[in-house]
Amino acid sequence: MKVDYFVVGLGLAGVAFCEELRQANKSFLVFDNNSQQASMVAAGMYNPVILKRFTEVWMAKEQLAIAKPYYKELERLLNVKLDYTIKLYRRFASIEEQNLWFNASDKPNLEPYLSTKLVSNSNPHIDAPFNLGEVYHAGRVDTTALISNYKSYLKNHSQLVSDGFQHDLLQLDGEKLQYQNHEAKHMVFCEGFGLKHNPYFNHLPLNGTKGEVLTVNVPNLKIDYALKSGVFIMPNTTEDYYVGATYNRFDKTNTPTDNGKTELITKLNTFLKASLEVTSHKAGVRPTVNDRRPLVGTHLKYKNLHVLNGLGSRGVMISPYAAKQLFNHIENKQPLNSEITINRFRV
Incomplete structure (x- = not known):
């Protein structure tokens, strides 16, 4: 099979990038083996405020503006309810907290x-x-329903390989990538904490x-x-x-x-x-990073290898924003937000 993109991993990051590809009519194939469970385990709550310190979530306004229509479109595509508006209250422990x-x-x-x-x-x-x-x-996204239904959608369209991905079988041949009997122009790694085993991006400071x-x-x-x-x-x-x-x-x-x-x-x-x-x-x-920002960008040597990771505990809200940033960077040569690009870790 020859496609525009390989996507490795189908958590919140992988789904978000696949949606960028689907809506741009790009062909893609997803490799996933359920090895990383953070997206499936997540309760899916999102809100624009860090309630421990009463500070704004980074770029909350921009993230919400993209996330709300993104989940609405996914509900239409998958014919399942995903995004639930819910009231969120912070309990005060003292007058000082008030x-x-x-x-x-x-x-x-x-x-x-x-x-x-x-x-x-x-x-x-x-x-x-x-x-x-x-x-x-504030609200809650049913991440289990999202990922399980999205997997079914990809299976029905012959776009999912469920036996995982072996990095040592990837062949980099100039402008094309070869993996077994599949060929692509670009590859995006959305492996969550599994990035630690990725030979192309395991140098990035992903803590977990x-x-x-x-x-x-x-x-x-x-x-x-x-x-x-x-x-x-x-x-x-x-x-x-x-x-x-x-x-x-x-x-x-x-x-x-x-x-x-x-x-x-x-x-x-x-x-x-x-x-x-x-x-x-x-x-x-x-998949967490010390500076609490995602890891988004392109490999320094291999220009058709990319990464979308480090979404931490706020993947529901930030994944559509980060995916859009990477897609526009690859396809439209737009610069990445300087706070999320992996170039911030270059020596």
Whole structure:
């Protein structure tokens, strides 16, 4: 098969780049073997504010402007609901946190996202004596439904190779790339933490941060909003809720741990006053970078090899933006945002 692009990896980054290709009528073939699970494990919540410090997410306005129509188009293409608007509240632990919130809401870049009205808590199963603050423009994308349905779409169009990708079988022949009986002009690696095993881009400073999430059953809670305190809790079904997430910089496995489970439940119980049952426990390694910016760009020597990675814990919101940046860089020779280009790590 001869195509315009090979894409390696089908997490949030891979799907986003494939959509750029599809909408530009570029032919492509995707290689995926389910080896990296961060996108599938993610609860999928997005919001424009870093709620630990009350600061704006990098380029939040630009990301949301691209992400909202992107997911709407995916819903149309796949005929499945993906993007759920949901209220998001930040629980205040003190008067001091309230004051920090109000100070942040006065800043021009945060004003569109932070409500200046305190929300009183009336739920007997939530402990919030200092009230709640509402974050606007938040939501949740069902990442499991997105990726599984997108894989089915690619299979139906003979665009998916499900037995993974072996880097040592790739042949670089001038302007074309040869892999087994397939040929392409360009290749984009979207391997998540698997980039550590990529001989062309493993020099990039991808750290990897393990995240664990729980699904818990809380029969009497009955909240229809997401709540962030030491951890977040977010509705999944009527009585089931997502709880997350941990951040472990040392464990690089996808295996759920007792320590992670205990940490999440302990933090949850600081504000949840109800009995719960853990029904699911998952883990994945997020592709993170120290400066909290993606890794996007072209190989210094091989000009038809590219990378789209390092989306961290905000892949739902940033992947459409980063994919568009890379596509326009390759096809239209547009310069990449200087904060995401891999050239920032050249010595």
